[in-house]
Amino acid sequence: xxxxxxxxxxxxxxxxxxxxxxxxxxxxxxxxxxxxxxxxxxxxxxxxxxxxxxxxxxxxxxxxxxxxxxxxxxxxxxxxxxxxxxxxxxxxxxxxxxxxxxxxxxxxxxxxxxxxxxxxxxxxxxxxxxxxxxxxxxxxxxxxxxxxxxxxxxxxxxxxxxxxxxxxxxxxxxxxxxxxxxxxxxxxxxxxxxxxxxxxxxxxxxxxxxxxxxxxxxxxxxxxxxxxxxxxxxxxxxxxxxxxx
Amino acid sequence: xxxxxxxxxxxxxxxxxxxxxxxxxxxxxxxxxxxxxxxxxxxxxxxxxxxxxxxxxxxxxxxxxxxxxxxxxxxxxxxxxxxxxxxxxxxxxxxxxxxxxxxxxxxxxxxxxxxxxxxxxxxxxxxxxxxxxxxxxxxxxxxxxxxxxxxxxxxxxxxxxxxxxxxxxxxxxxxxxxxxxxxxxxxxxxxxxxxxxxxxxxxxxxxxxxxxxxxxxxxxxxxxxxxxxxxxxxxxxxxxxxxxx
Numbered sequence: 001x002x003x004x005x006x007x008x009x010x011x012x013x014x015x016x017x018x019x020x021x022x023x024x025x026x027x028x029x030x031x032x033x034x035x036x037x038x039x040x041x042x043x044x045x046x047x048x049x050x051x052x053x054x055x056x057x058x059x060x061x062x063x064x065x066x067x068x069x070x071x072x073x074x075x076x077x078x079x080x081x082x083x084x085x086x087x088x089x090x091x092x093x094x095x096x097x098x099x100x101x102x103x104x105x106x107x108x109x110x111x112x113x114x115x116x117x118x119x120x121x122x123x124x125x126x127x128x129x130x131x132x133x134x135x136x137x138x139x140x141x142x143x144x145x146x147x148x149x150x151x152x153x154x155x156x157x158x159x160x161x162x163x164x165x166x167x168x169x170x171x172x173x174x175x176x177x178x179x180x181x182x183x184x185x186x187x188x189x190x191x192x193x194x195x196x197x198x199x200x201x202x203x204x205x206x207x208x209x210x211x212x213x214x215x216x217x218x219x220x221x222x223x224x225x226x227x228x229x230x231x232x233x234x235x236x237x238x239x240x241x242x243x244x245x
Numbered sequence: 246x247x248x249x250x251x252x253x254x255x256x257x258x259x260x261x262x263x264x265x266x267x268x269x270x271x272x273x274x275x276x277x278x279x280x281x282x283x284x285x286x287x288x289x290x291x292x293x294x295x296x297x298x299x300x301x302x303x304x305x306x307x308x309x310x311x312x313x314x315x316x317x318x319x320x321x322x323x324x325x326x327x328x329x330x331x332x333x334x335x336x337x338x339x340x341x342x343x344x345x346x347x348x349x350x351x352x353x354x355x356x357x358x359x360x361x362x363x364x365x366x367x368x369x370x371x372x373x374x375x376x377x378x379x380x381x382x383x384x385x386x387x388x389x390x391x392x393x394x395x396x397x398x399x400x401x402x403x404x405x406x407x408x409x410x411x412x413x414x415x416x417x418x419x420x421x422x423x424x425x426x427x428x429x430x431x432x433x434x435x436x437x438x439x440x441x442x443x444x445x446x447x448x449x450x451x452x453x454x455x456x457x458x459x460x461x462x463x464x465x466x467x468x469x470x471x472x473x474x475x476x477x478x479x480x481x482x483x484x485x486x487x488x489x490x
Contacts, residue, residue, distance in 0.1 A: 008368050056369060080366055089366040121325055121334040123253050124301060124373070 001069050004096045005076070007031070007060040010087040012127055012236065016053040017060070027051075027088060031062070034082035035075075041066045048102045048243040049109050052195070054235030056128070059091070059110075059242035063102040100245070108172065108188050108244040113201045114237050115183040129182075130201075130237035136208035138178050143214035144207040145174045145185075147221065148200060154193055155224035157203070159232070162194035167224070169193060174200075186241070195232050203230035246314050249341045250321070252276070252305040255332040257372055257481065261298040262305070272296075272333060276307070279327035280320075286311045293347045293488040294354050297440070299480030301373070304336070304355075304487035308347040345490070353417065353433055353489040358446045359482050360428040374427070375446075375482035381453035383423050388459035389452040390419045390430075392466065393445060400469035402445055403438035404477070412469070414438060419445075431486070440477050448475035 009027055019028045028045050035043050048061040070078075075093040083089065099105075114129040116122055117136050122129060151170040158167060173188040185204065187197055203220065206212065220228045254272055264273045273290050280288050293306040315323075320338040328334065344350075359374040361367055362381050367374060396415040403412060418433040430449065432442055448465065451457065452475075465473045 008365070010368050058369070076365065084366075087368050089368045091363070091365045118336070120253070120321065120336045121329075123255050123332050123334045124303065128369070 001067075002063055002065050002096050002098050002100060003072065003075055004061060004063050004094050004100060004102065005031075005079070005090050006092040007057060007062060008089050008091050009057050009060065011051060011054050011056045013087060014053065016055070017047055017050045027060075028062075030086055030088060031079065031083065031090075032064075034079045034086075035064065035066070037082040038078040039066050039068060039070070041068070046102045048106045049240050051238075051240055052198075052235055055238045055240065056236070057240040058112075060240050061102050061106075061243045061245075063096065063100060102243075105245050106190070106243050108190055109192065110186065110188045110241040110243070111192075111197045112239045112241045113185040113187070113197065113233065114239065115185070115201075115205070116181055117183060118181040127236055130205075130234050132205060132209070134209050136183070136205065137211045138176060138183065138208060140211055140214055141183075141204045141208040142176050144212070144217040145176060145204060147214070147217035148174055152221055153224055154196055154221075156220050156226060156229040157196050157199040158193035158226065159195035159199070160226060164193050167193060169196065176204075198233045198235070198238060199226075199229050199231075201233035201237070205233065206230035246312075247308055247310050247341050247343050247345060248317065248320055249306065249308050249339050249345060249347065250276075250324070250335050251337040252302060252307060253334045253336050254302050254305065256296060256299050256301045258332060259298065261300070262292055262295045272305075273307075275331055275333055276324065276328065276335075277309075279324045279331075280309065280311070282327040283323040284311050284313060284315070286313070291347045293351045294485050296483075296485055297443075297480055300483045300485065301481070302485040303357075305485050306347050306351070306488045306490075308341065308345060310343075347488075350490050351435070351488050353435060354437065355431065355433045355486040355488070356437075356442045357484045357486045358430040358432075358442065358478065359484065360430070360446075360450070361426055362428060363426040372481055375450075375479050377450060377454070379454050381428070381450065382456045383421060383428065383453060385456055385459055386428075386449045386453040387421050389457070389462040390421060390449055392459070392462035393419055397466055398469055399438055399441055399466075401465050401471060401474040402441050402448070403471065404440035404444070405471060407439035409438050412438060414441065421449075443478040443480070443483060444471075444474050444476075446478035446482070450478065451475035 015025045043064040072093040076090045079090045116129045155167040177184040260270045288309040317338040321335045324335045361374040400412040422429040
């Protein structure tokens with residue numbers, strides 16, 4: 001039986017999604033162990049979007065196979081029981097057929113990046129947003145973001161450790177929502193390069209901080225070199241919101 | 246000089262706004278001490294909405310007087326410095342004239358109550374929302390809420406310890422915003438009875454949980470007795486959003 005699960009997690013205390021050789025603090029291994037604890041079966045969990053250390057998820061999706069047939073609500077509840085106090089929760093579980101693959105069947109990944117733009121310290125959302133002290137020019141950020149829409153070579157926006165063979169990606173949507181001192185930047189694409197979202201955010205913040213002419217974004221794109229783009233925004237402001245299949 | 250300050254706090258670890266005889270864990274005393282630490286003046290802080298233990302604030306307002314004249318941005322920064330690691334932050338400080346009183350000049354108080362309605366455990370917002378496991382009938386809650394709008398005797402919706410002489414209050418606005426499994430209930434009025442917002446929320450949740458006929462709300466109002474209304478919703482879902490002057 002193949003199960004698709006939807007997962008929420010607070011990434012703060014984890015080294016990221018992926019199982020590590022020398023650490024047990026991966027989200028993948030924590031859930032694999034929880035499922036083993038009530039099924040007695042060793043599973044391998046495949047996810048739709050491998051998140052880095054510190055990145056949160058509202059709607060990560062993964063799948064796994066087990067021999068026995070268990071009601072989906074029992075998969076959810078029993079896994080949650082064994083995940084108690086781990087900062088991970090299974091929001092939903094369902095049976096899918098064997099052609100479904102959390103990674104390869106995904107049609108679109110949705111990320112959100114949360115910024116708080118003020119000088120006063122952050123209390124209620126500490127650890128869940130990136131605080132920018134200097135006032136941001138949001139209009140310029142919106143203009144600059146438009147250059148990233150569509151199909152481009154995103155070499156300037158990928159980590160030096162990115163293993164992807166093809167740096168060409170298509171961004172379907174990028175929007176900036178402002179609510180008082182909060183900015184929510186939403187980005188959707190079929191897939192992303194390593195750190196692509198966080199480098200895009202770091203670059204947009206640089207435009208907003210220093211009121212850089214938005215059309216400079218075109219130059220950054222065409223240079224195809226990592227050091228032309230801005231910093232990699234911190235992980236704790238990033239949320240994997242959901243994945244479409 | 247009179248200063249008006251706007252304050253954000255995480256109420257979880259405090260016994261509430263008001264200074265206590267046998268405890269130092271009040272928000273009022275914590276801020277009074279912070280101001281004393283850099284001005285050397287003992288102040289008395291008056292707030293616009295005394296919040297109970299565990300209640301959070303996004304925009305509490307308070308005022309205090311000191312002899313010396315300090316630039317407002319210094320009031321904000323120096324107080325924040327001395328509030329470090331207390332879960333309280335001064336968002337804004339400004340000079341006001343002596344006719345301004347945080348409590349008596351207030352024209353409207355805005356509260357928001359946050360509910361998450363799902364069976365799966367809450368991870369990212371644990372401690373910041375009230376989790377209701379059973380699906381809520383939100384339509385019924387919206388209908389029932391309408392009966393509370395306007396001027397009523399709210400005796401059914403006040404704590405047995407409420408010291409207000411007059412139980413008649415006017416609710417100017419009450420709206421329920423649904424976003425997936427989240428409910429945000431916003432309530433505004435010139436002033437509230439003790440626990441009024443939390444009892445209103447507890448009662449609305451009872452309507453939504455058990456699909457009670459919305460017009461039963463009228464009966465609860467007219468009975469004017471606390472035990473006709475629902476439970477007092479937990480403090481940790483409640484936010485003092487702001488105060489109009």
